[in-house]
Amino acid sequence: MFITEYFKTIFRSVKSLLTGMRLTGYYFTHPSKTLTQEYPDNRKELKLADRFRGEVVMPHTEANEHRCTGCQACELACPNGTIKIITKQEILPDGKKKKRLDTMIYNLSMCTFCNLCIVACPSDAITMSQDFEHSVLDRSKLRKILNKPDSKLMEGVE
Amino acid sequence: MTLLYSLSGLSYHIQSWLTRLLGNTMAVLVSEMVIVGLCLIGFLVLLSFTLGYMERRVAAFMQLRLGPNRVGPKGTLQIIADTIKLLFKEGLTPTNADKFMFNLAPYIMIITTMLVTAPLAFARNFQIWDLNIGVFYVSAVSSISVIGILMAGWSSNNKYSLLGAMRSGAQIVSYELSIGLSLISIVILTGSLRISDIVMSQQNGWWIFKGHLPALIAFVIFIVASTAEINRAPFDLAEAEQELTAGFHTEYAGMKFAMFLLSEYVNLFIVSALAATLFLGGWMPFHIGSWSGFNHVMDFIPSSLWFMGKTFFVIFIIMWFRWTFPRLRVDQLLNLEWKYLLPISMLNVLLMTLVALLGWHG
Amino acid sequence: MLIEEDYITEEGDFVVNIGPQHPATHGVLHLKVWLDGETIKHIEPHIGYIHRSIEKMSESLSYRQFIYVTSRMDYLSAHINNQACALTVEKAMQIEVPQRAKVIRVLMAELNRLTSHMLWWGCTGLDLGAVSPFFFAFREREIINELMEDTCGARLTMNYMVPGGVMADLHPDFQRKVKEVIAQFKVNIHEYDQLLSDNVIFQERVKGVGYLSKEDAISFGCSGPTARGSGISCDIRKLYPYDGYENLKFDEIIEQGGDCWARYKVRIAEMHQSMSIIDQLIDNIPEGDFQAKTKAVLKLPKGEFYQRVETARGELGVFIVSEGGTTPYRIKYRSPNFSNLSALPTMAKGCKIGDLVAIMSTIDLVIPDVDR
Numbered sequence: 077m078f079i080t081e082y083f084k085t086i087f088r089s090v091k092s093l094l095t096g097m098r099l100t101g102y103y104f105t106h107p108s109k110t111l112t113q114e115y116p117d118n119r120k121e122l123k124l125a126d127r128f129r130g131e132v133v134m135p136h137t138e139a140n141e142h143r144c145t146g147c148q149a150c151e152l153a154c155p156n157g158t159i160k161i162i163t164k165q166e167i168l169p170d171g172k173k174k175k176r177l178d179t180m181i182y183n184l185s186m187c188t189f190c191n192l193c194i195v196a197c198p199s200d201a202i203t204m205s206q207d208f209e210h211s212v213l214d215r216s217k218l219r220k221i222l223n224k225p226d227s228k229l230m231e232g233v234e
Numbered sequence: 235m236t237l238l239y240s241l242s243g244l245s246y247h248i249q250s251w252l253t254r255l256l257g258n259t260m261a262v263l264v265s266e267m268v269i270v271g272l273c274l275i276g277f278l279v280l281l282s283f284t285l286g287y288m289e290r291r292v293a294a295f296m297q298l299r300l301g302p303n304r305v306g307p308k309g310t311l312q313i314i315a316d317t318i319k320l321l322f323k324e325g326l327t328p329t330n331a332d333k334f335m336f337n338l339a340p341y342i343m344i345i346t347t348m349l350v351t352a353p354l355a356f357a358r359n360f361q362i363w364d365l366n367i368g369v370f371y372v373s374a375v376s377s378i379s380v381i382g383i384l385m386a387g388w389s390s391n392n393k394y395s396l397l398g399a400m401r402s403g404a405q406i407v408s409y410e411l412s413i414g415l416s417l418i419s420i421v422i423l424t425g426s427l428r429i430s431d432i433v434m435s436q437q438n439g440w441w442i443f444k445g446h447l448p449a450l451i452a453f454v455i456f457i458v459a460s461t462a463e464i465n466r467a468p469f470d471l472a473e474a475e476q477e478l479t480a481g482f483h484t485e486y487a488g489m490k491f492a493m494f495l496l497s498e499y500v501n502l503f504i505v506s507a508l509a510a511t512l513f514l515g516g517w518m519p520f521h522i523g524s525w526s527g528f529n530h531v532m533d534f535i536p537s538s539l540w541f542m543g544k545t546f547f548v549i550f551i552i553m554w555f556r557w558t559f560p561r562l563r564v565d566q567l568l569n570l571e572w573k574y575l576l577p578i579s580m581l582n583v584l585l586m587t588l589v590a591l592l593g594w595h596g
Numbered sequence: 597m598l599i600e601e602d603y604i605t606e607e608g609d610f611v612v613n614i615g616p617q618h619p620a621t622h623g624v625l626h627l628k629v630w631l632d633g634e635t636i637k638h639i640e641p642h643i644g645y646i647h648r649s650i651e652k653m654s655e656s657l658s659y660r661q662f663i664y665v666t667s668r669m670d671y672l673s674a675h676i677n678n679q680a681c682a683l684t685v686e687k688a689m690q691i692e693v694p695q696r697a698k699v700i701r702v703l704m705a706e707l708n709r710l711t712s713h714m715l716w717w718g719c720t721g722l723d724l725g726a727v728s729p730f731f732f733a734f735r736e737r738e739i740i741n742e743l744m745e746d747t748c749g750a751r752l753t754m755n756y757m758v759p760g761g762v763m764a765d766l767h768p769d770f771q772r773k774v775k776e777v778i779a780q781f782k783v784n785i786h787e788y789d790q791l792l793s794d795n796v797i798f799q800e801r802v803k804g805v806g807y808l809s810k811e812d813a814i815s816f817g818c819s820g821p822t823a824r825g826s827g828i829s830c831d832i833r834k835l836y837p838y839d840g841y842e843n844l845k846f847d848e849i850i851e852q853g854g855d856c857w858a859r860y861k862v863r864i865a866e867m868h869q870s871m872s873i874i875d876q877l878i879d880n881i882p883e884g885d886f887q888a889k890t891k892a893v894l895k896l897p898k899g900e901f902y903q904r905v906e907t908a909r910g911e912l913g914v915f916i917v918s919e920g921g922t923t924p925y926r927i928k929y930r931s932p933n934f935s936n937l938s939a940l941p942t943m944a945k946g947c948k949i950g951d952l953v954a955i956m957s958t959i960d961l962v963i964p965d966v967d968r
């Protein structure tokens with residue numbers, strides 16, 4: 077009948093609304109279920125995945141040695157010209173001339189963190205660091221030189 | 235002792251002090267008005283700070299978040315920071331707006347909301363103006379606020395604003411009916427429109443308990459309809475962020491926007507206070523029949539706390555609605571009123587009359 | 597798209613520009629809407645605000661490089677876009693992908709579909725005025741994103757699928773974490789129903805709104821849940837299986853309603869299907885290589901190659917014309933959102949403004965995919 081149908085509708089609707097309110101009410105009374113991570117207060121505990129792509133870095137050993145041979149594979153692999161490798165000729169002790177890395181320029185503002193350079197590098201000279209707090213006040217600071225001053229190629233890396 | 239506990243004592247002392255100081259009745263009246271006005275403004279600003287903070291926190295906890303927690307202890311000063319931000323913002327007026335109307339609209343909103351606070355009984359014998367048509371006055375004056383919204387929407391010269399204003403017009407005009415009817419159903423029981431009389435009539439039990447089922451239905455209808463009346467979700471069609479960006483106040487910025495915000499919160503307070511007064515006994519303490527010990531303990535809690543507690547309970551319910559439900563569409567909104575709320579509240583008034591005639595409301 | 601002359605503005609028409617900056621257009625879509633009161637008379641989508649010429653750009657990138665750009669098309673199903681490109685290259689070069697890589701790809705794609713649908717669910721709630729679902733949706737999505745971060749190194753634009761397989765092997769914790777999150781989601785998905793699906797206001801808002809007939813859906817080239825909501829069988833995973841979908845047991849969800857409610861139900865049911873696919877695979881990841889041996893520089897043979905996949909929004913087609921060099925001669929993406937968007941004026945005609953928002957959210961538009 078029309079009247080019973082009418083009241084049934086009301087009853088059903090109110091019930092469905094109360095179900096929703098019970099859910100939000102439940103979470104209101106259970107603040108322990110809160111998901112908020114209080115960055116930057118939690119900087120210390122903050123643990124990013126070890127594969128997280130924060131920025132491209134070139135690890136150096138304590139003796140200031142890196143593994144980059146200057147082969148430019150990364151430069152070729154990079155889809156947007158973020159990396160620029162400048163090489164120099166070095167005269168080895170035995171008198172031979174050899175191509176060596178002079179500067180590796182990395183422009184963080186252009187990097188898309190696609191990981192292609194890392195994959196392309198034949199000697200594992202570069203990796204991704206987990207640092208993600210990149211903001212600076214001056215854009216030129218985003219242009220980084222990855223190899224440290226006076227660094228050398230590690231022995232045995234060719 | 236009385237001074238500590240009752241606000242009415244405080245107001246009485248102020249009055250006698252002023253009379254001694256000034257002597258002249260007219261001067262006393264004027265200075266009292268100024269004091270009341272200033273106190274009211276201060277109270278309302280404080281209130282809207284509290285409500286703003288409460289709303290954010292309630293919303294956050296319902297959404298698995300923490301809400302404001304940086305500025306001040308537990309984020310309590312966040313809302314003050316926001317106010318300062320709004321103060322420093324440029325109060326922009328669109329080029330093709332009707333400037334006079336555009337600037338007038340927020341004031342109309344504020345003025346109406348402040349007017350409505352007059353007959354509210356904040357505590358025992360503590361009222362700004364205990365006029366004999368209190369309930370009627372509230373429902374009459376509060377409907378002026380729709381003029382403010384229409385003005386804002388029309389004068390902004392923005393199509394979103396216009397749509398929002400038109401929606402709000404249709405909405406408030408129709409929901410006023412159910413609000414009126416649910417108010418009437420309590421007035422039937424009390425036989426008086428005076429707010430203090432209504433509160434006094436609940437000395438031996440609140441209307442929501444004494445009035446049986448009809449009072450409960452009237453309470454629910456009142457809450458739903460007044461949520462619509464004050465343009466809050468799920469009836470916030472006049473603002474409807476996802477449809478009309480910000481509805482009638484799209485073009486407002488800075489302090490003028492803050493005024494709309496203020497009036498929204500004060501309106502929220504007013505309808506909740508009204509619900510508390512009519513259905514939950516206003517400042518009357520909670521009494522259970524013949525448990526005189528219990529009743530005595532309850533009497534010990536100041537009446538202003540009772541009033542505020544009940545009001546904030548109703549406010550919490552309205553906030554709970556907002557953070558749970560999706561928004562209705564404009565035709566569904568009117569359907570809800572004309573097909574459901576209005577017929578039910580009409581029937582409810584009949585039932586209530588029956589209850590009153592049979593004298594069941596003791 | 598329709599051209600301006602298609603609709604003659606009449607005297608007294610109320611024209612509202614919704615977008616390009618508007619809370620409900622999910623990006624920079626511009627809709628020119630002709631209104632009669634609140635009722636929509638006509639809609640004209642204007643696109644191109646976020647056109648980045650991805651297709652043209654890809655012409656100068658090598659076959660390893662062009663994949664990462666596709667993450668920026670439909671960024672919510674980035675994995676599936678990458679997979680489509682990788683598949684096309686593999687098809688052209690006839691690379692045999694190891695079994696393990698295939699399984700990893702399907703797992704990632706389905707997880708991606710889950711996150712995409714979760715976000716869609718949250719946004720649907722948000723668009724209809726309920727803010728809370730948005731945060732509830734992010735609860736599990738966040739865990740899955742973290743999982744992606746573990747294995748792929750990024751949360752949204754992963755660039756994990758490469759020609760020949762995947763870029764890196766799975767993280768050792770991957771299986772355990774996936775099982776955990778799926779178990780958790782199976783419990784929590786009921787909250788989705790309590791909060792939105794069963795809610796009477798929500799049902800009123802979506803039922804019978806935005807009707808798209810089967811014929812219209814076909815003629816506009818709709819795909820994905822939008823078309824399946826109108827009763828069209830168009831799941832590429834079923835019709836043209838790739839990467840081992842043929843060996844999996846799952847249903848193609850088809851609803852006959854054609855309205856927003858049907859599309860909503862399709863997506864919710866698809867989440868369940870995705871979970872069942874993940875359940876089937878997670879314990880059966882075969883051992884082996886995660887990547888086939890490929891040359892450092894890929895060269896496609898001369899010819900035209902096409903591959904389609906099912907993204908979270910519909911059918912994505914990748915068409916490569918190769919001249920035999922290291923870069924494509926021409927690339928064309930057949931993006932699902934573009935076709936789905938073109939059905940919007942038909943769906944929204946005669947609806948209210950509030951309905952337009954509901955319709956847009958149930959088509960689940962991602963504007964960068966429309967413009968590319």
Ligand code: SF4
Binds near residue numbers: 132154190194
């Ligand atoms: S991560 Fe990608 S964009 Fe960044 S430097 Fe490496 S190859 Fe270039």
Ligand code: SF4
Binds near residue numbers: 146
């Ligand atoms: S970083 Fe690696 S790829 Fe790049 S130049 Fe050095 S060795 Fe070659």
